[in-house]
Amino acid sequence: MSVLWTLLGMILTIFLLLGIAGFLVFAERRVLALLQNRWGPNRLGPLGVGQALADALKLLTKADFLPSFADPWLYRLAPLLVAFSALAAFAVIPLSPDISWAGDWQIGLLFILALSSLHVYGVFLGGWASGNKFALYGAIRAVAQLVSYELPMGLSLLAIVLLSGSLSLGGMTSAQSLPYILLQPLGFLIFTIAGIAETERLPFDLPEAESELVAGYHTEYGGMPFGFFFLGEYVSLVLTAMLISLLYLGGWHGPWAPGWLWLLGKSALLIFCFFWLRATLPRPRYDQLLHLGWRWLLPLALVNLMGTALVAAGLRWGWL
């Protein structure tokens, strides 16, 4: 019986997340419009919020299309992998100390990193199986970008693991007597940049740069398979925002309000910042992107980790 309830709850969570992703597509368009002195979609429903529903319905009613030159199995598998890797990561995200599907799983952080690597497979298979040169270029870019930015991301997370002595997200958040953004400002910066790069959002959206590659790795996708890629991107946007607020901004710690509200509020603020970034920054050139990843973020993340380790060791053995 308890298994059934858990299953039902997970399905509900998935639908909730997909709903949030759909809403974020709309919210992003409105926020970008605000930042660009436009109106954005404001026709359907209050404030135009019906646009999210209309977009979803449109995607669902499109023909399920399989190009004759595509690899049918991988072509079908890729969007599911992307959506799955984004959704499954939420199993270990604690909404408050005792609300999480996986409980306080001791390897939560590793699970999330593993899923973010699985995301790379989805993206690359999508580009490869499409049999389209633009899709393949997008996929190559995506792989290079995701692999390059996973390293500084993991290294900046290691510093937090050192500080908190835990690999579970709950443990890492509970260990923050003061938010880690104060102890790890450099790590926060690196993780944020790498996180945005991992979600392939606008300053780093080279894998799907519309002006260069038609639509990047999902050029050949339409209808709901495309919708899965799209939802995967926005779900991982939520995931990144929640991770940053859990790991660096103190998660559910905060006065006067229930913990989950603090967490969601911090995440919403971060998501707004991501939209703001998108409205402000142009897309870098591809070599600039890799330059930033390998020559700045990776060494800085290493220095950050070494420094943290030295200080932690010094505190433990009484050198400091």
Next chain:
Amino acid sequence: MRLGLRAWVLGFWTTLRQLGRWPVTLSYPEEQPQIAPRWRGRPVLTRDPDGDERCVACELCSAVCPTHCIELEGDDRPDGRRYARAFRINFSRCIYCGLCEEACPTLAIQLLDEFAFGKERRADFVYPKEALLIDGPGKHPHYRYYDHAGVRIEAATAVPAAAAPLDPLDNRP
């Protein structure tokens, strides 16, 4: 990669500052745009201040039109004046360049402010003369071509028209 902190902060502030500003976009069907006086909308045929047609069917508009969307036929009225017996503009080809208006010697064809006239069929875009002709003088309320030019000189009718036609092949220097 030089890290100009001031430039970064300035860039982010520039976009964030727009939050407090009202959108410049018009919500079109509800809010109508303010049409400038020299706006080039749909070409129309105007009339003199006394209500007579201005067009004298000189075909300059048709000749200058880059998309060849103007077609007309001239004829003589019983009072001796030229007029357009038929005048058609195909608005599915018109590019609203206004060259016809510049070419028109009698200020008959003018581009006024109408700009939204979508149709469901292509054939509906071919406007006949009745649809093009408006009742007013358009942008030039006091202009009458025949006050300035084009008045028939009665004596000219006496010029003999019987001169032998030129042979173009024999007309070499």
